[in-house]
Amino acid sequence: MSTIEDVARLAGLSRTTVSRVLNDHPYVSDEKKKLVQQAMEHLGYVPNSAARSLRNQKSQIIAVLIPKISTPFFSQLIEILEMAASAKGYQLIICQTQFSKQKERSYLNLLKTKQVDGVIMTSIENDWSIIDSYLNYGPIVLCNEVVEQAEIPMVFINQTKSGYMIAKHLLERGHKHIAYCSNGYISEGMTARKEGFIKALAEAGIHFQSKLHFERVSTVNDGKHIFREMENLNICPTAIFTGSDAVAAGIISEAKKAGWSLPDDLAIVGYDNMELTEIIEPMVTTVILPVEEMASKAMDVIYEKIHKKQFRSFEKHEFASKLALRDSTMFRRNLVATS
Amino acid sequence: MSTIEDVARLAGLSRTTVSRVLNDHPYVSDEKKKLVQQAMEHLGYVPNSAARSLRNQKSQIIAVLIPKISTPFFSQLIEILEMAASAKGYQLIICQTQFSKQKERSYLNLLKTKQVDGVIMTSIENDWSIIDSYLNYGPIVLCNEVVEQAEIPMVFINQTKSGYMIAKHLLERGHKHIAYCSNGYISEGMTARKEGFIKALAEAGIHFQSKLHFERVSTVNDGKHIFREMENLNICPTAIFTGSDAVAAGIISEAKKAGWSLPDDLAIVGYDNMELTEIIEPMVTTVILPVEEMASKAMDVIYEKIHKKQFRSFEKHEFASKLALRDSTMFRRNLVATS
DNA sequence: TTGAAAGCGCTAACAT
DNA sequence: ATGTTAGCGCTTTCAA
Secondary structure, three states, X not given: XXXXXXXXXXXXXXXXXXXXXXXOOOOOOHHHHHHHHHHHHHHOOOOOHXXXXXXXXXXXXEEEEEXXXXXXXXXXXXXXXXXHHHHOOOEEEEEEOOOOHHHHHHHHXXXXXXXXXXXXXXXXXXXXXXXXXXXXXXXXXXXXXXXXXXXXXXXXXXHHHHHHHHHHXXXXXOOOOEEEXXXXXXXXXXXXXXXXXXXXXXXXXXXXXXXXXXXXOOOHHHHHHHHHHHHOOOOOOOEEEOOOHHHHHHHXXXXXXXXXXXXXXXXXXXXXXXXXXXOOOOOOEEEEOXXXXXXXXXXXXXXXXXHHOOOOOOEEEEEOOEEEOOHHHOOOHHHHHHO | OOOHHHHHHHHOOOHHHXXXXXXXXXXXXXXXXXXXXHHHHHHOOOOOHHHHHHHHOOOOXXXXXXXXXXXXXXXXXXXXXXXXXXXXXXXXXXEEOOOOHHHHHHHHHHHHOOOOOEEEEOOOOOOHHHHHHHHHOOOEEEEOOOOOOOOOEEEEEXXXXXXXXXXXXXXXXXOOOEEEEOOOOOOHHHHHHHHHHHHHHHHOOOOOOHHHEEOOOOOHHHHHHHHHHHHOOOOOOOEEEOOOHHHHHHHHHHHHHOOOOOOOOOEEEOOOOOHHHHOOOOOOEXXXXXXXXXXXXXXXXXXXXXXXXXXXXXXXXXXXXXXXXXXXXXXXXXXXXXX
């Protein structure tokens, strides 16, 4: 492996001049420049990135903290983040926290060791006070999360509006008994979503009963179980917001097995607009998230913070979700008939 | 940010001793060791990874080259790879080639710049001769690909057996007109899969007609189109291997819309065992890949090669796929009836 | 058991 | 326009 020294020697010049050519600095005559380039070419020279990192005090690497990468939403997010990072000359290190506080902290340590120039967090496990202390070492940007007290940039969906929109849609379809699912992950966003949901119901004069809230539901199998549980309620809901397309799929699958007619017997709203929502029968009404926009924004922001060396700043970048109206919440036959 | 120098000064010792404590070297008295640890604690000292990389000539980072991370198979693979890397004290850099030769080369350059200690390739775009030249700079391991001439470790599925098994299954179900889909990506593995498929047919005295080979088919939408195309064939196949669960889903969705009864009118085999295969109607017979085993093996192997500094070695680590038998290839009523 | 000193490969003052 | 030199933070001979 040849070094800048080798190039300099071969070109009959100093390391400085070679470095200048390497970094496109002015004040290098075209003649010497060509000499250097030829030498580089000849030796197959490539600058050593560890040396550069040490000298420049920056690694050109960004860490992305994520609970579990195989979740479709997160893998989509990473896909865009990686493309955006690559376009800006950065590499992306993937850090799966697996919902562990300890793992999250160990990955945040990459900031202290200077292995990364910045961190994008897509979920939060530790108390904010703990995470806050890492801000002395580099910028952190939240993407897909909100922490009110955090003095950092946040890129997020307005979950209050999201929850409100979902409930409103089901109310408009004539539903009064509406169930709500969440995945058990507690965050300000999740709280806001439920608040928005309850607010819409309240405006329609409906009091949300907590027995209609199913917690810790996130997989297809969870959806199947939920359906069984729902069947056993005295008053079975006529609609359900599942919080996840996978859960929606599970419910639908089990409901069909039980001979229910969808959406007449049960209206269903998913979340994330996964591909399968357009494949299963009935096609699932779901929530579309602006994944690309959020990822791009998060990358733009972390880039800016890295370069301004500004680690603390209270910035909110709010995005809105949309509802994809599909068959699983079509007007119900029986309602139409009796109205 | 405090350095090893600061720690040494505060502890009243030399940098050498601090470094020894840091790296668990012998010949440090417990007394001094405690002193150093206290000083580290007090300063919140963390070693700078760029300095370590430069000095040790290794980065503790591995690059994973992947076409597109949001593909379920690849995101599963990455999930396991990341966990395995983390367990061994390595970070993972994600590199999406997006099927571009140029991008692939630029990511392989991470090996030259010493930004990574090794590369795991899950797909190959450039000719082997080009990739081979990077072996002078570090180890490369193939995971999910085979290149016969490549002098490096390869972790892969025996695609010949895979294709053979699929065809055999459909033949046993009484099918004679069987269609075959591929995603247009050309590799030795894909070639082998088709060969195995054709071999099984040949053994049953069936000549595979190339008009039953649909190329460049990989998405749900492609599946929908394929169904339309198939309908228009003089002799419509009674079974189809789709090469992808997404394609299978598309075909099923469109076939049902057209009023076909599945699997009676058309038997379908998917690939990858994605979650949706158990959700859609009928549940899809598909191929299960040992993703975890392959990922773990790939990580073990690259780790070994990094530490042995052995960049060339002809090693094949072969795995087998399994068939998940489900409703989409159940015995056909009409066949049973007429038999 | 501990320390002094050299050096990994690069960049940027500073000098010329 | 080009070169000299110091130093980023760490580890490792080598010497004591």
